[in-house]
Amino acid sequence: MKKKRILVFLLALVVITGLFAGCSSSKTSSTGVTTTSQGKKIDKDKIKVGFIYSGSLGDGGWVDAHNDGRLAIEKMGIKTIYKENVPESQKVQPVIEDMISQGCNVIIAASFGYMDYVYQEAKKHPDIIFLHNAGYKTADNMGAYFAKYYQATYLSGILAGMKTKTNKIGVVGSMPIPELYRQIDAFALGVQSVNKKAVVNVKWTHTWYDPAKEKEAGKALVDQGNDVISEEQNTTSALDPAQEKGLAGIGFDRDKKNADPKMYMTAPIYHWDVYYKEQMNDIIAGKWKSQKWLKGLESGAVDLAPIRKESAPAGGEAAVAKAKADIISGKLKIFEGPIKDQKGELKVKEGQVLDDAYLEKIDWFVQGINGVNEK
Numbered sequence: 001m002k003k004k005r006i007l008v009f010l011l012a013l014v015v016i017t018g019l020f021a022g023c024s025s026s027k028t029s030s031t032g033v034t035t036t037s038q039g040k041k042i043d044k045d046k047i048k049v050g051f052i053y054s055g056s057l058g059d060g061g062w063v064d065a066h067n068d069g070r071l072a073i074e075k076m077g078i079k080t081i082y083k084e085n086v087p088e089s090q091k092v093q094p095v096i097e098d099m100i101s102q103g104c105n106v107i108i109a110a111s112f113g114y115m116d117y118v119y120q121e122a123k124k125h126p127d128i129i130f131l132h133n134a135g136y137k138t139a140d141n142m143g144a145y146f147a148k149y150y151q152a153t154y155l156s157g158i159l160a161g162m163k164t165k166t167n168k169i170g171v172v173g174s175m176p177i178p179e180l181y182r183q184i185d186a187f188a189l190g191v192q193s194v195n196k197k198a199v200v201n202v203k204w205t206h207t208w209y210d211p212a213k214e215k216e217a218g219k220a221l222v223d224q225g226n227d228v229i230s231e232e233q234n235t236t237s238a239l240d241p242a243q244e245k246g247l248a249g250i251g252f253d254r255d256k257k258n259a260d261p262k263m264y265m266t267a268p269i270y271h272w273d274v275y276y277k278e279q280m281n282d283i284i285a286g287k288w289k290s291q292k293w294l295k296g297l298e299s300g301a302v303d304l305a306p307i308r309k310e311s312a313p314a315g316g317e318a319a320v321a322k323a324k325a326d327i328i329s330g331k332l333k334i335f336e337g338p339i340k341d342q343k344g345e346l347k348v349k350e351g352q353v354l355d356d357a358y359l360e361k362i363d364w365f366v367q368g369i370n371g372v373n374e375k
Helices: 002-022 062-074 092-101 112-124 149-163 178-194 211-223 237-244 273-285 316-329
Strands: 048-052 079-083 106-109 129-133 142-147 168-173 199-204 228-232 248-250 264-266 268-270 292-295 302-304 346-348
Touching (some): 048 062, 048 092, 062 079, 079 092, 092 106, 112 129, 142 273, 149 178, 149 228, 149 302, 178 199, 178 316, 228 237, 237 248
Parallel strands (some): 129 142, 142 292
């Protein structure tokens, strides 16, 4: 009888222990990711982040801007690895699998074209945290992030509008995707805020990284009489023809510190370290949750690089400073109506403001832009 009571007690203890385990607020996987009631957590010394880049380090633009962020989290004591020149296709998936096999428990895919493939991998690996740049798809373990870069292109547009003498401003665009439409639109609206006569001419390259094509597009715009050239490419090659002619240029993504100050005015820039450090701190604190992260000038995630006085128009720096302050305070809303598209159709009524959800998928040019709208 005594042995029977002991057996019953032990069985009950096993059941109770199992119940408590099932009700626990945390669960640790083999990847080191702990899911708590607050969010996902990884101890700092166990975090390993894999960065995936669509181009090459040393591009002076997009990839280098993200790599600056990678180096910033390494300074926090976090391990990272990276892979360059990964196509925005299914070919990214084996790269992700390889990084996971190397112990990465956080994957950062730093280009729009990876979105669908990263989403598939996130579903396949629920214990891995995925961060995708410039997209809009999310999952429980996949966040999307971007910055309001268009706020900075608006500011650079002010300089371009004040600088031009021909009232023709050229933009070399990479891919006809929402990111580029809203950035070029904001640039044109910045131009128009100080110069109603100026037009913006767009030339697409259909690539993020091809120095030869970028330079060819820049030359075509210069030959058409555009005396200010702005570029939305991974390299500065699009600005070379402008420099050769002594014209003005505006960069993209990252400050071109070694550019000729007599032609290079500034560049809208990213500070991805703002986002990456925030995400790492949330993971360490056990507060990481999937989200669509989108911040602007107020956060420091985007800005305008120092304006070169040698090439900037008189009064340009003051005009930019005022517009920046007004954007941060909310006084200036860049996409506030009335706004017409390039066909003259009213797209934004007076008093209406396009919100972030709309801008995330915008696919049209504002009036005052000449260029093929390639939806």
